Amino acid sequence: MPVDLELTPKQKRPPGEPCCEPVVYPAVERAEAERMATVAKALADPVRLQLVDVLRQHAGEVCVCELTPLFDVGQPTVSHHLKVLRQAGVVDSVRRGLWAYYYVRPEALEALSRWLSR
Amino acid sequence: MPVDLELTPKQKRPPGEPCCEPVVYPAVERAEAERMATVAKALADPVRLQLVDVLRQHAGEVCVCELTPLFDVGQPTVSHHLKVLRQAGVVDSVRRGLWAYYYVRPEALEALSRWLSR
DNA sequence: TACGTAGATCGATGCCCGTCGATCTCGAGC
DNA sequence: GCTCGAGATCGACGGGCATCGATCTACGTA
Secondary structure, three states: OOOOOOOOOOOOOOOOOOOOOOOOOOOOOHHHHHHHHHHHHHOOOHHHHHHHHHHHHOOOOEEHHHHHHHOOOOHHHHHHHHHHHHHOOOEEEEEEOOEEEEEEOOHHHHHHHHHHOO | OOOOOOOOOOOOOOOOOOOOOOOOOOOOOHHHHHHHHHHHHHOOOHHHHHHHHHHHHOOOOEEHHHHHHHOOOOHHHHHHHHHHHHHOOOEEEEEEOOEEEEEEOOHHHHHHHHHHOO
């Protein structure tokens, strides 16, 4: 299912013995690979990974004004990283009065986590 | 240890009640976060994630000529992705005669895997 | 020695990403 | 209504990334 078997028959077997036994097609199909790659991309920056790390230690929500001073990048940059994480589904946020609170959505990490520890 | 406590005192407490209880500093320090982010970045592309997926299914080595036809990108692109994965330490390769064989280095995935399933 | 083939490298192209300073939005309190 | 502050957005800049076609390298075979 992952890849059409007949789509790419452009590979000729070499003349002598084969280089190896035939491979198995990816167990993870394309759509699922794209979902997991999206989450991996969201974690592919040290600041974002540490942001998620802090949020995961707090079962509840964390205010952005507590998050910003933890990193040596500016406030707009932290806000940008939080947006990237939110668009990847890794975190979500609530606004209450002046403050914005962020929290991790653990289910977003599950697929990648399970695939990695397979 | 993650961040100098006195380095960023630029945050003033709001006048009323605090927005939330003080946060914990990242459990993952910067250097470790960078290492994990590097691995995450290597997995942050669907083709590379599927490449690793195929390689993980084969305990041993897999020839590139078997890998290339699995994806609908050109041979130079597959070669490039394998190089990215190798530079991130996720895979390694051996050359035997005409063929190059790639294999996963499972220890490279361990830190990220354990952090994710924490 | 000459040729064919596996796979790496090169150079170009177009797009995306991290960061910044500046600005905008909107709720709170006077 | 005015002001202040938290945080989101904007525009710009510099660097990196995915992909391609073309080429290069090195090994096997005749």
